[in-house]
Amino acid sequence: MNKLWTALLALAVSPAWAAYALSLGQPPKYPAGFQAFDYVNPNAPKGGSLSLPVAGGFDTLNPFTLKGDHESGISLTMDTLMEKSLDEPFAVYGLLAQDATLAADGLSVTFRLNPKARFHNGDPVLAKDVAASFHTLTQDKAASPVYRFYWNDVAKVETPDSRTVVFRFKQRNAELHMTLGSLPVFSHKSYPKGLAAAANRLPIGSGPYRFAKAESGRLSEYRRDPHYWAQNLPTRKGRYNFDTVRFKYYKDDSVRIEGIKGGQYDFVQENIARNWARAYPESILQKRQLSKHEWRHSNTAGMQGYVMNLRRPPFDNILVRQAMIASFDFESLNSRLFYGSYRRSNSFFTNSNMAATGKAEGDEKALLEQVGKQLPPEVLTRNVPEPPTTAAEGVRPNLLKARALLEQAGYRYHNGKLVDKQGKPLRFEFLSPGKTYERVNAKWQRDLAKIGVEMAIRTADSAVFQKRLGQFDFDMTITVYANSESPGNEQFNFFSCQAAQTQGSHNWAGVCHPAVEKILKNFEHFDNRRQLTAAARALDRVLRHQYIIVPNWFADRHRVIYRNTLGIPTTLPKYYSPTDWVLSSAWQKQ
Template identity: 40%
Template sequence: MPKKWECVMIRPAAYCALLLSSSLLWSASASAVECRHALSIYDEAPRYAADFSHFDYVNPEAPKGGRLRQTPPGGSFDSLNPFIIQGTPAAGLGLIYDSLAESSADEPFTEYGLLAECMRVDPDGGWIEFQLRPEARFHDGQPVTSADVAFTFETLKTQGRPFYRAYYADILRIETPDPLRVRFYLGNPENRELPLIIGQVPILPAHFWAERDFTRPGLERPLGSGPYRIAEVDAGRRIVYQRVDNYWGADLPINRGRHNIDQMIYDYFRDSSVALEAFKAGRLDVRLEHIARHWATGYSGPALNSGEILLESIPHQNSSGMQGFFYNTRRPVLADARVRQALTLMFDFEWTNQQLFHGAYTRTTSYFSNSELASADLPSGLELEILNRFADQLPASLFTTPYRLPVTDGSGQLRREMREALNLLREAGWTLDGRRLVNAQGQQLRVELLMHDSAFERVVLPWRQNLERLGIRLDVRLVDTTQFLNRVRQFDYDMIISTLPQSLSPGNEQRDYFHSAFAQAADGRNLSGIQDPVVDALVEQLIAAPDRTTLVATARALDRVLLHGHYVLPHWHLPEHRVARHRRVQIPEVHPPFGLAMDSWWIAEE
């Protein structure tokens, strides 16, 4: 929109009159809509009223100070820009940025204003407007303005990871009528999640990036407006964040009792066992344990016996998402769903859980396990109605046979599974030639699992032995994190181990996970290369779900179609967080159900 001085100096009078009239109408339309302190996806009443003082799961009197040392997943980093495809970004970079709004950890999907004082939403779903706080500042003292917000979205969509183009595809345009107001016009009024995910984006300073190349990775410390700034960088080994003493938002109700620790330190270790020993030796303060063997037997010793180390299992109500071996259907050998299903049949979860995991895990049987979004048994009700629209494009078995993973007695004997797998492989054109399973050209069925963490080798080796009994060769290739990421971005893998996290309100991110448009997008999350028009349609219907009932039914339908496509060999999950901490690390008594809320912890100095 032209500025007022343009009317005074260079614009025709008629144009200025029209401009001023439009501006007044714009302001009138916005002022007629309530500016809310919180947003929820289906207009549910927020848990916290406009005059709330702090979240229930924090300690508002928590002391400030101390340091928290932890180790992130991945063995290294070479970039401080997490928004682009190049480079391996350091852990914790979200600490230096603020977003327009922020979710609470005790509600499924409700956001409260952070940089934004309040939000206005068009009753017809055509736009959302954020009213910025005049006190919001970047770390160099410059105010956060609507121009910074517009710059952030335009930059991420045009120069950021492919994920952003998928996530913000329904944003038509952005208007900034004044420095403290920014309005997003939305192309799909049915996309109820979009206003909330707009609020989640870390806001970047336009003046900082004006003379810098956003697309290049590097170790120059970026500028943010959040509760921490980067204090120290040792490339690939260590990054330290220092709490900002004069952080502009420290006294907001949304922040009270949070961001208590002065220094957040991430020390990198290439091996998880070495990191465990560093923790027991006092070089790390906290571990989120993901290895059952470590949790069961790895923490014994004087520090545990003396009470210096505390072990705590904290339950949660989050969807587990999908962790597993992801098959790359772009590879000819894995393009046939029968081959993928046969490989899955030969993984003995019950034996693995008993022998390697001390019986700790539950098998993942859905992309939304541990939630009401997971499909089960046969489709019925609204889910069946949704699937019937695509009946001529789906296998008949989807409607008559529930998706079932093999369940064994844990003895390691897979005779039944071997017979079923061989039948599938014969149907797909593979035959036994002595002890080798070969195709018509005499080539052995051979696949490679690409990994960057040696901790999974003990899980993979028994599976490899089972496949060898079928005449299939499984190679395991262990590479460093940088090489792993580069190969994944080039789709240069047969299988990888990965995770697709899921919220209780899935939406726009499903495009990046499963939509055909992102099957060839470098650094996208469509790891299996899924290209299915039914999946595409269900993803769009999920995003446009008008209410919770429709969302749940559509998620179940999408889940069922994906499972019957055999794109992943599902792993396992826990409905809890396993936290190992030194006793000086303090946690509030109230645990939120939808997040670990580590930003509410504090250090008790001795």
Template identity: 40%
Template structure:
């Protein structure tokens, strides 16, 4: 994934002159078809198709999937509104990632890429045949316009992503040049490859910052065919898509219609799938996976289930504590709350033994901190020693915890007493303010009620007055964006190459930015500095060391109540699809799937017979 950092200010005219000299293009910089974070791309410049794509895949058919909640906008780039699912299908980016490599980007709109060996600048030659759906050519001016529009008026993470871009300019109609304020972020050129290019001639006469339900204009493989606000959106494959025969696209975008039907509740969506009204479903519930698919259609082989392996880090799913509220300011209180979860009981009684407990923000990867800090980690942590808990330096990870829930609750009560609380009439109250400790868990998915209620019961044993509120997904998103919660179900997904996105997850600049992903409200100079170190990493080992140091600080801060993970994606589907075997190693990529006409016909005949 990508990375964020504050743009460095030039200290003097002399330094500015020096940097400009470094940014001068080198005459012999080669033009290439792809770039990678550390190593060379796995594929040669003249590759014919991605190794996991089937260039002979048939075109046609449809894929129907469920979306949750509602939508009131077709602009996915702004703060306002709830955008519809699937809008990424409409827009081409400068480059496209390979799902079979950790972080490599190959040209999409970009027909050629020139990257300064010292990473001070990058130039991109656009493909002359690139067109928006209305026939207008995609130009360098569209790229410049899109970059500035997203950075200045888009969601906060764009500002973080592009913070180190010092200058962008169109050198001619087909060539755009990016100049970087420094070369500390190795992944910045790849992040810029993810830039969605918007049509300047379309947006010039429209208010970009306002939600809209107009059908958007893009240059991608699909266009919006129809929509019913809050209920359904349908995308139609563009027959004359300009990029259909490019090597990066050959064997991809095979399905004619992509349908997203909206459901308020996952239980209803599951029943719709089993009834044949949806074609594919990612299953998030271990209980459903174990019990809900025992149907005649499954027994007859019409419904298949599979777990698609995933080499990405598991990341952190958790109940997130909102540090903007006074009750969470004391680290001892936060640690006490983490001790109230009984994962072993949940896994045995509710999850059918399906999960592993999550400890790390970079779980299941080389970036996960363990044991005591290594010498390189200590060197990164040393400048912040006075700001960090001593355990960061002298206590091994995972953090030691008493065995058994009873012992953990006993330790938790001791921490709460040390933090100034005491039990009065069965309630935990602050000795100074005389106020009871009250907590509210905010959810939007009823499936999580059964895993939250046992935690609430354990907290009540400590005298904490905890409650659960389940709201519809739109209200949930509104409260999340406004940081109006005590504890919320959140996740911090990670890739094999974390970078600029870590700024928005953890750093002070995003603690109070509306709709940012710093759900915790972290404002910690040590975290800010470690995120910068991670982004500046110039080797795989340096990246791993920085991630481990950051992981230690986050874990010893006890900012979340960690949950659990599964190293793979559970997928249930009606058996009408073809897909690559083996699956690509790093990303679950539905764009390389296709509808098998014979199997689809067999399923349609069965479903017609049932009706």
């Protein structure tokens, strides 16, 4: 264990030292008694309103259930035990918990609650509320299984006194004491009969906003609590400044675009390159006091792409999956449709030093060698697979390669179609959440048809899409593996065998591989960031050799449009979602 990590653990785990902050792999950036985060204005005025667009709709105000289309803003009404810093790979600072102590043996963490913390009904936030929140999220059968995967290594919760909570662990877990800091805490009075009996009930929270109203799945509104208990804490100073926050839901992206030009929204993140280039004439934006901006970021981009469901044919065959990846013409799409604004995603940790490169070396190779015979030999002997390019010769050579792979998989060309031994055509359905990818899909559909593959496209509304995604009822769909600067327990939700068999998990591909199972254990137990990086690279390498996703693209900057009346902090955070940051840190100019 290196000296830095030893010193850090000594600060955080000594029974005599209750830590104001917890950090993974390096000391906390902000010292004890800091005034505010660097990426906020601690003197920001309160007042005004903020209107934001949200895709889809909602049919429940209960944010924790597996079933239903959830409303987006309920988290504003709840505080967590600790607050994550946006300037560090992984560091959390006190919120509901005024301090935390990791046991010397690493098998428990103790949170002491701030005596000033109050729920919106006036009750103090007590240890029994924290325990009830944890038990509801991890033991209630109606809850999303994401929470169970996230905190699976918690053995029990103890409340030795009214403001002390102890989480005891089944085994050492390098980040569990910190991920518990993200636990949303709600009153034990919220769901006395369980989540299923309160399918549309709001939790009783203690957050900076109170729910105000909702209008038939199209609009929700929140009002700032002027008596918010934490407004002067360092983790809240200068934040959550708008008196009113509105979420306006839309079903079609054209509605969102017209809403921007019509001045219905105060802030918008634009993810579609064509819209950014052509949809917003400067003259129209100026009339609405709006302007365009590009903000740099250091976020790990994760992996966006077309995920293939390995649970069903034809994608249970790795050769078919390889063919799909070979047939996708990113370069033409980027040039013709995206104005050259994107870079190709190539890893589950894209834009990060945790992405595997070349051949395995050093700590990564040593970890892979421990897995041994459960790995295909090419994982250790060959370079990690990179997405093919069409820049030099166009897509034709790659389509020929894809067809050869499909013939190797047992298909033969007959009357313009690839068919299997029973004469059944090679056909699959692409489940799309909307029209955003319409032109991309159409181009790929035409290219696949040239080699005899039929891709049917099914566009579903948000509720149907989420239901089918949760039930793994698709052949192929679009998704994002949203990895962070400090990957951890969420990897089990993405790639474990248990998650593959649990509806509602995020193991969309259905990955269940013995080598992956062993590598995942290294996200639970590591002593320093070097070991975590080796685990991430090893996992990335094995997954990329499984060819479970057709990689898409990413941008190294955020494209945003906002009203000139918004005050924006002068310092950008390093790792952030622009909408979340603006909601929490911007203000209305006076």
